[in-house]
Amino acid sequence: DPPATAATPVPTSLPARAAGVLEANWTGASTVPSRALYPHQWSWDSAFIAIGLRHVSPRRAQTELETLLAAQWADGRVPHIVFNPSVPLDAYFPSPDFWRSSTAGRTAGAPRTLQTSGIVQPPVHALAAWLVHRADPRLSRARGFLARVHPRLAAWHRYLLHRRDLGGAGLVCVVHPWEQGMDNSPCWDAPLARITPAPAHSFRRADLEHGAAGDRPTDLDYGRYVRLAADYRDAGYADGGGEFAVEDPAFNALLIASELALARIAEELGASGSARRARAHRLTATLVERLWDAEAGMFLCRDLRDEDAAPVRGHSGSGQDPSGTGPAPLPSPGHGGSGRSRLLRERAVSGLVPLVLPGLPRGIAATLVHTLRGPHFSVGDRTRLVPSYDLLGAAFDPHRYWRGPAWFNTGWLLERGLRTHGETAAADALRRAVLDLAGASDFAEYVDPYTGAPCGAGGFSWTAALALDLCH
Numbered sequence: 001d002p003p004a005t006a007a008t009p010v011p012t013s014l015p016a017r018a019a020g021v022l023e024a025n026w027t028g029a030s031t032v033p034s035r036a037l038y039p040h041q042w043s044w045d046s047a048f049i050a051i052g053l054r055h056v057s058p059r060r061a062q063t064e065l066e067t068l069l070a071a072q073w074a075d076g077r078v079p080h081i082v083f084n085p086s087v088p089l090d091a092y093f094p095s096p097d098f099w100r101s102s103t104a105g106r107t108a109g110a111p112r113t114l115q116t117s118g119i120v121q122p123p124v125h126a127l128a129a130w131l132v133h134r135a136d137p138r139l140s141r142a143r144g145f146l147a148r149v150h151p152r153l154a155a156w157h158r159y160l161l162h163r164r165d166l167g168g169a170g171l172v173c174v175v176h177p178w179e180q181g182m183d184n185s186p187c188w189d190a191p192l193a194r195i196t197p198a199p200a201h202s203f204r205r206a207d208l209e210h211g212a213a214g215d216r217p218t219d220l221d222y223g224r225y226v227r228l229a230a231d232y233r234d235a236g237y238a239d240g241g242g243e244f245a246v247e248d249p250a251f252n253a254l255l256i257a258s259e260l261a262l263a264r265i266a267e268e269l270g271a272s273g274s275a276r277r278a279r280a281h282r283l284t285a286t287l288v289e290r291l292w293d294a295e296a297g298m299f300l301c302r303d304l305r306d307e308d309a310a311p312v313r314g315h316s317g318s319g320q321d322p323s324g325t326g327p328a329p330l331p332s333p334g335h336g337g338s339g340r341s342r343l344l345r346e347r348a349v350s351g352l353v354p355l356v357l358p359g360l361p362r363g364i365a366a367t368l369v370h371t372l373r374g375p376h377f378s379v380g381d382r383t384r385l386v387p388s389y390d391l392l393g394a395a396f397d398p399h400r401y402w403r404g405p406a407w408f409n410t411g412w413l414l415e416r417g418l419r420t421h422g423e424t425a426a427a428d429a430l431r432r433a434v435l436d437l438a439g440a441s442d443f444a445e446y447v448d449p450y451t452g453a454p455c456g457a458g459g460f461s462w463t464a465a466l467a468l469d470l471c472h
């Protein structure tokens, strides 16, 4: 764990206001990300929510994760949405009648009675479970919390590491932009351009009734999201055949962080954590080998479906300096794996998230800190919070969702990463910025990184939860 947060003052009302948001969004067994825009349970939202909720009610934080894990499929996947049956079908798109999990997902072992989506989201859950346990170990032990969630978390990681290693090099792939959680990131523009969009008249977006069109993905993006999800569904949610397959640095880094948390959970339960620690170590090395780009000074995404990339046979190795200071060959198609693949050149915040890993080589951690402070992600006092995408990138848009706005979950992760690597002053400043903007924006979903103006939904659960966590 990173060292404890330095004691900088927090306005007394902020934790109470944040707890109020979580209370208002609590449904009795879980918390909706936002009442209007996202009226069901989302996977990685629940993990972040539990991390904050543990300070208000460790019991509710445990329930949050247990409710999500109760919707796990027999193949181990944890669905990205668990639908609330009492919410009208047209309140959110795509609704249960689109995913048809209990029928289309039967072979993959979808639950019979609960309705869920069939895709996944970043595996922050074991990390969340460990932090929730730590908030009240007595209650956790009395309820057998870790003993109950451990087998499900282990099966979840097994699914990812076995069924989703589509590149064959050890890293996990996302098969839909919604899986990575940063839906319309410019990283997906090139791999999405190959996808034939579903016709606009074949679906109806519910999000535009609650969010400004300029803050949301475009209709063309949605057409492609729908096509990819429908194809996956029509293949019975079997893995391997889809047209979109990307290795993402944040998704994989969060899996590694959660592997380390699972090691601790296993030890708390009296078992050994050493195999998981060793795996986390190996995965960290693979992450560096496959996704580190020394020229960019950060991690990039690897596209596994690029027909134009040169095929590479066997495990070629990257020839890159793992200290992160040496030169990198550009472009670097297919290095470290087999088949056709290519690093995507867009710089997005997901490429900084591996800073959260304590086992990152020192040179790489130092380079990431440098990049975080550099012109692509910061303009000194002129930026309020880390943007989701390159400030200098051609696709930068300060309001459009994951194409520039600053989000609080990535702020929280980077704060943790800075603290983990001994960057205490920078971590303190980021913590201050997250708390200031969370409060000033009334816990907005995301903010303009220059002005701090709120965008998207208000009273957003993970903004409140993670602000609450940083108050402690």
Ligand code: 9WN
Pocket: 033, 038, 042, 044, 045, 080, 178, 181, 182, 183, 207
């Ligand atoms: C699709 C719930 C989710 C977050 C994602 C965010 C957004 C959904 C949407 O909302 O995605 O899953 O409808 O746009 O991009 O990260 O988990 O808050």
